[in-house]
Amino acid sequence: MRFKENKAIYLQIADLICNNILQGRLSEDERIPSVRECAATVEVNANTCARAYDWLQGQDIIFTKRGLGYFVCNGAKNVIRNIKKQEFFNEILPEVANQMLSLNITMEDLNNEIIKHQMKK
Amino acid sequence: MRFKENKAIYLQIADLICNNILQGRLSEDERIPSVRECAATVEVNANTCARAYDWLQGQDIIFTKRGLGYFVCNGAKNVIRNIKKQEFFNEILPEVANQMLSLNITMEDLNNEIIKHQMKK
Amino acid sequence: MRFKENKAIYLQIADLICNNILQGRLSEDERIPSVRECAATVEVNANTCARAYDWLQGQDIIFTKRGLGYFVCNGAKNVIRNIKKQEFFNEILPEVANQMLSLNITMEDLNNEIIKHQMKK
Amino acid sequence: MRFKENKAIYLQIADLICNNILQGRLSEDERIPSVRECAATVEVNANTCARAYDWLQGQDIIFTKRGLGYFVCNGAKNVIRNIKKQEFFNEILPEVANQMLSLNITMEDLNNEIIKHQMKK
DNA sequence: GTGGTCTAGACCACC
């Protein structure tokens, strides 16, 4: 798998898991792939996946059962949405607003561009 | 001066200079503060400012006259705008589009939020 | 290792790496010695090597994989050759031509001298 | 006047004087322009010219008569030729020979290029 | 382990 350069790989892996949860490919209480499976499928060092899982655990998105593996927490979806919302409104949006001003980008430009991106999906 | 935690200080200093150029507080061919002056005003080590200036020079935004100091390049504004535009359209926007989808944020929500931010300025 | 006095050490280290690439001792996509290894072998401060590597990265000669090290870019050889050619034809050659005129050195003298130097290698 | 970036300005000014001497535009024992005149014509700070003159004096190319100015030394031409020869054979030529090898530039290429440069003059 | 950043302080060449 290809990762972005400007974000830590372990965070991108965590994000991957989050999206799988949000979109229902992993449901609450379900077991997620082991660290080694994960490492194999995304082709990174197992330590990196372990770190991603560790981060997810710290956010109360997954939890561990000794000897069994990692499982999705109850309410994980909400937690994820809150984290993403906070990130979106507190970090991304202000940046967008700033850059639009300094680059003279209008709301129309922005909307058109976003629609273009969303169409691709 | 207070710097963000998640971005290298020298890049934030570079950004500071860029904004001063974009907004006309520094004009083309004008001399910018010396490395040491800069270091004193933003309260960092001179090496850190030197690194910022070095980065700006590599981007053809400023140039150096030996023994005299750094000066804004002709065309610096354009260079800066291009760098910022590239960053905006290639990195920030796709992220925004993604998050909007996964958080069910509508274009209207986005527009309202952005306007709110821009009003503050 | 001994360095020339009239050229920054970090540039001489960069040149070292370039020659290793040109002469096939480092091939494309291969990992180059870590900053600290490099520093130990050429006996300079690690920061100086880091700066050399940073410069090489800016020239698209090497790139970094986080946590893993620096690797030779695809096409690095060409990039290096272009840089060296530009330097040769735009800076060194005009100087040679000038000095030959003012010192009354003939083409024959020049050729003989160069052959002498090349034989030593 | 435009100066090269890669060589100290005061040395380029010194070189200018040397060439004027070599080519007979300044003869031995003749007075050369004052530091201030020189500074005005090449458009640099007077200190820079002073430094050039100082260097020339250290090389026994010019000497000073108090209150009168700087004058070309007897034998200046020879001194200059020797300096230039030394520089040419010990510093420039080895570099040329090296680069030719690593860039696969033949003696023919070199000769053609040099002739091209010399024709321009 | 890796690279990346930052500080503090030094020395140099240059203008």
Next chain:
DNA sequence: GTGGTCTAGACCACA
């Protein structure tokens, strides 16, 4: 005064 380089040593994030 200016920028440029180098050292020594520290701390951090990342794999």
